Amino acid sequence: MSLEDSLRSLSLDYLNLLINGQAFSDVTFSVEGRIVHAHRCILAARSLFFRKFFCSDSPTGSRSEPLGSRMGPASPRDTTGGSQVVIPVNSVGYEVFLLMLQFLYSGQVSIVPQKHEPRPNCGERGCWHTHCTSAVDLALDTLAAARSFGVEQLVVLTQKQLAIMVEKASIEDVMKVLLASRKQDMHQLWTTCSNLVAKSGLPPEILAKHIPIDIVAKIEELRLKSSFSRRSHMPHHHHHHHHDLSVAADLEDQKIRRMRRALDSSDVELVKLMVMGEGLNLDEALALHYAVENCSREVVKALLELGAADVNYPAGPVGKTPLHVASEMVSPDMVAVLLDHHADPNVRTIEGITPLDILRTLTSDFLFKGAVPGLTHIEPNKLRLCLELVQSAALVISREEGNAASNSTQMYPQMNEDHSSSNSGNVGSLNLDSRMVYLNLGAAQGGREDHHHHHHRHGSSQGGCDTSMYHHPHHEY
Numbered sequence: 001m002s003l004e005d006s007l008r009s010l011s012l013d014y015l016n017l018l019i020n021g022q023a024f025s026d027v028t029f030s031v032e033g034r035i036v037h038a039h040r041c042i043l044a045a046r047s048l049f050f051r052k053f054f055c056s057d058s059p060t061g062s063r064s065e066p067l068g069s070r071m072g073p074a075s076p077r078d079t080t081g082g083s084q085v086v087i088p089v090n091s092v093g094y095e096v097f098l099l100m101l102q103f104l105y106s107g108q109v110s111i112v113p114q115k116h117e118p119r120p121n122c123g124e125r126g127c128w129h130t131h132c133t134s135a136v137d138l139a140l141d142t143l144a145a146a147r148s149f150g151v152e153q154l155v156v157l158t159q160k161q162l163a164i165m166v167e168k169a170s171i172e173d174v175m176k177v178l179l180a181s182r183k184q185d186m187h188q189l190w191t192t193c194s195n196l197v198a199k200s201g202l203p204p205e206i207l208a209k210h211i212p213i214d215i216v217a218k219i220e221e222l223r224l225k226s227s228f229s230r231r232s233h234m235p236h237h238h239h240h241h242h243h244d245l246s247v248a249a250d251l252e253d254q255k256i257r258r259m260r261r262a263l264d265s266s267d268v269e270l271v272k273l274m275v276m277g278e279g280l281n282l283d284e285a286l287a288l289h290y291a292v293e294n295c296s297r298e299v300v301k302a303l304l305e306l307g308a309a310d311v312n313y314p315a316g317p318v319g320k321t322p323l324h325v326a327s328e329m330v331s332p333d334m335v336a337v338l339l340d341h342h343a344d345p346n347v348r349t350i351e352g353i354t355p356l357d358i359l360r361t362l363t364s365d366f367l368f369k370g371a372v373p374g375l376t377h378i379e380p381n382k383l384r385l386c387l388e389l390v391q392s393a394a395l396v397i398s399r400e401e402g403n404a405a406s407n408s409t410q411m412y413p414q415m416n417e418d419h420s421s422s423n424s425g426n427v428g429s430l431n432l433d434s435r436m437v438y439l440n441l442g443a444a445q446g447g448r449e450d451h452h453h454h455h456h457r458h459g460s461s462q463g464g465c466d467t468s469m470y471h472h473p474h475h476e477y
Contacts (some may be wrong), residue, residue: 014042015106027054030086032094038101046104049150092145095138100145103154111139111161124266124296131168132265139165140180147184163192170267171200171258175210182215198222199254201278256285263287263295268302275308282309288322289315297333304341311343319349323390327355330362332385345393356394359387 025037119134146154178193326334
């Protein structure tokens with residue numbers, strides 16, 4: 001066994017003592033009403049605070065104020081002889097206290113919350129909690145606890161974790177870490193956070209609402225020094241124009257990166273501040289396209305309600321709108337929220353493709369081939385719902401334009417002569433055609449052979465579903 005393996009085995013053995021609870025335990029804590037069993041010798045060996053606490057005349061730590069501020073007066077667990085006292089822990093939450101004990105016992109700990117678990121201050125479904133507000137708050141609480149209980153190695157570890165988090169965190173969370181780093185004299189973390197705030201571009205009057213005015217002054221000093229530094233590095237006068245363009249491009253890239261970090265953290269309020277205070281152009285930054293593909297429905301809705309983005313903005317050389325992207329993703333939530341905010345179901349790309357064309361092609365691929373190129377899994381119900389939403393929106397627009405009859409005939413070919421003769425108008429054939437498509441999609445869940453046989457008989461009735469018409473499995477806009 002190598003030295004590394006031996007140390008890992010030792011670490012796990014000690015951690016098992018903590019996990020097994022009462023086994024050989026000789027000290028008991030009460031944290032937020034929950035009992036935690038531990039071992040004095042391990043805590044005393046790993047923490048100066050616990051060493052002094054257990055060596056004091058009063059085991060409750062009530063002799064001196066610093067100890068009493070962390071631990072409350074002890075109370076007996078029971079009245080029988082030889083019982084242990086229960087020591088209340090006042091200043092640390094249960095989760096943070098267990099994280100600290102895990103580090104004391106094993107020498108290692110993950111400060112990042114479990115991915116996808118529900119967390120306070122994080123309403124994002126499926127969040128990985130790598131840099132969200134909840135993850136930052138847990139790290140800050142762990143840092144404060146490590147400092148309070150004199151676990152310096154955990155202080156260093158948490159500082160490193162926070163330095164990684166703030167690179168992608170929202171600007172509000174960066175400012176929280178900035179304040180904590182100043183309060184606890186963590187110079188390296190202070191430098192990282194102050195530079196990020198300086199680069200954010202937020203004006204002083206906005207910063208003053210979140211951080212003290214003296215820190216705002218230091219941020220402005222940093223910005224001034226950074227401006228002088230850029231000027232001093234300009235090599236020749238005739239390169240000034242090119243340099244200015246390069247700096248402007250860098251600033252725009254920084255804005256877009258910060259905007260995306262804000263959207264990832266569901267921080268639409270920061271995006272609003274960037275629009276108002278920095279002149280961020282949401283269309284040129286492809287904010288809606290990014291949010292549709294990477295964020296929740298709530299974020300997309302809030303972004304649309306800012307009123308600063310064109311819901312039909314064409315992106316990239318192909319000219320896809322957010323509704324094109326949502327249709328490719330087969331996302332009913334995104335399709336619905338975009339249509340609710342007047343997305344055009346008939347808008348065309350450079351190649352003449354509409355969102356409806358995309359969904360009809362996906363439907364054709366799914367029904368006839370049993371799979372959709374580029375999509376490893378597709379839910380028939382979602383595809384059916386997307387198709388229904390876009391069809392309905394297209395029909396409403398065609399009616400409003402006074403061309404309902406001609407447009408519905410082009411978009412929704414009649415099933416066959418029998419079906420057309422049994423319906424007095426195009427609207428009737430539209431409903432029948434839609435129902436047949438939905439029934440076929442539903443049948444696809446029941447068995448692949450049945451719907452293949454069905455479409456051998458009715459293949460000609462799905463007019464307009466040319467599988468070569470359109471497909472972009474990757475959202476390259």
